[in-house]
Amino acid sequence: MIYLDNSATTKPSAAVIEAMTRALQEDYGNPSSLYRLGLSAEKLLKASRASVAKSLGASPEEIFFTSCGTESDNTAIKAVWESRSKQGKRVITSSVEHPAVLNCCKWLQTRGADVVFLPVDSRGLVRLEDLENALTEDTILVSIMHVNNESGAIMPIAEIASLLRKRGSKAIFHSDGVQSWGKLPLDMKALGVDLYSVSGHKVHGPKGVGALYVKKGLHLPAFMHGGGQELNFRSGTENMPGIAGIGAAAEAINTGLKESVERIWAAKLHLKERLTADIENIKFNGPDADGPGACQSAAPSVLNVSFIGCRGEVLLHTLDTAGICVSTGSACSSKVRGSHVLSAMGLKPEEIEGAVRFSFSDENTPEEMDYVADTLKEAVASQRRLRAAFKKR
Ligand SMILES: Cc1ncc(COP(=O)(O)O)c(C=O)c1O
Known part of the structure; x- marks a missing residue:
């Protein structure tokens, strides 16, 4: 997992x-x-x-x-x-x-x-x-x-x-x-x-x-x-x-914060790079929108991404089937529709609907992120295809 x-x-x-x-x-x-x-x-x-x-x-x-x-x-x-x-x-x-x-x-x-x-x-x-x-x-x-x-x-x-x-x-x-x-x-x-x-x-x-x-x-x-x-x-x-x-x-934390945070950043930046390179029409939300690399005011632990034309909740379940746990918002409010945080940031409804939150620990590795990016690439493409075919009907 x-x-x-x-x-x-x-x-x-x-x-x-x-x-x-x-x-x-x-x-x-x-x-x-x-x-x-x-x-x-x-x-x-x-x-x-x-x-x-x-x-x-x-x-x-x-x-x-x-x-x-x-x-x-x-x-x-x-x-x-x-x-x-x-x-x-x-x-x-x-x-x-x-x-x-x-x-x-x-x-x-x-x-x-x-x-x-x-x-x-x-x-x-x-x-x-x-x-x-x-x-x-x-x-x-x-x-x-x-x-x-x-x-x-x-x-x-x-x-x-x-x-x-x-x-x-x-x-x-x-x-x-x-x-x-x-x-x-x-x-x-x-x-x-x-x-x-x-x-x-x-x-x-x-x-x-x-x-x-x-x-x-x-x-x-x-x-x-x-x-x-x-x-x-x-x-x-x-x-x-x-x-x-x-x-x-x-x-x-007292003995290993620096090393732990370095590992967290490495996993997050690797996933960010892979998603940028492999999946079109996505939007990084929060301070991570400021470009590639470690953005000012962005925590190492969270990457919030909108996959436009997808439902975050459907992606969550597809990823779960592949053994990957992510979230569409905070766990306490994940059963409530829409995120009050993303709304307050002025995101459009389709950006909120397609949002997935990845949150990292120092146990995550860049290799794991490759698997996540590959799985997502496939999941996003297939959901977009399905939704486009459904719209045509
Ligand atoms: C920012 C923030 N504050 C408070 C809490 C609540 O913490 P606890 O689950 O320990 O009650 C959480 C938990 O998700 C949180 O993310």
Whole structure:
């Protein structure tokens, strides 16, 4: 099988599985317990927190474990609203966020929030002028994702943080980093964010565990009340196998990000080259439209392509038959028609209909990409032939 849907989820690495197995079989104590078994679980908890912190250029006290990227996003957004909505009602986000942010902000609207959904340009990027125009005295939260899960666009996060500082804004700045963690070098201080969400299963870790970076000094109300775990911020006995897994995944980022990203780029660029050479009437969407090679503002991990005159969904099933996994949009919304991200970028209906998202991991090879390109060439030609014959009737 050739797995090219790594933005939906990734295959857990051997190191992750080993760490999780050990947590289940040996370190199964409760980290709050005072005897040795508990202390050894607490040691594991600390080590995982330190690894995640290092991968984000943060301190361990700034990392809070959650159950997933969605929970990290919900916690960040709702905790800011809970603590600041008396000071202001404006929340600024983008129209291309993942539903974890988008639907959270829509829910805030029902509570009286004045939410601005910023548009994006044709590459899928938020424009700083639009943010500047939307920014008011009573803006309490700005939530803009780092890498978009469908277009691969890298948003100008450091520039947004610097704009907020320049304008003297009191807004808290949250970024959904679920698709940037393990794909870009990250340093929370250099980025200038207050809150940053990540998820284990997008970086060869397990499902059901995520983390939220909360900048030191920023005090937010607890999201889950109970026994006071996670410094009283997120109660509930810690998901130790998950935390051991996300810690091992973070350790792999700490030790091998550069090499891993080089391999991801090599696979993506090889596929891009082959598709350009072999298949007519296609369109690269997002920053990858800017030409051959590694485009500015394009993440290594995503290639979104419209095969004009085809239905992406039919291509997905043809590729599946050939042992290749791809997606037509984000996995969470793949059962909903049309992509809100591609629509916001202004793509024509036939470009949206023919869109396929390829998302890469460092396990993909250029040889695999040759097989994908050959299979696609045949699949696209046959679908176009069929559709043309059907039209003639
Ligand atoms: C950008 C982005 N944010 C949030 C999420 C949700 O993460 P999780 O599946 O861990 O809840 C995803 C998952 O696809 C995502 O791509």
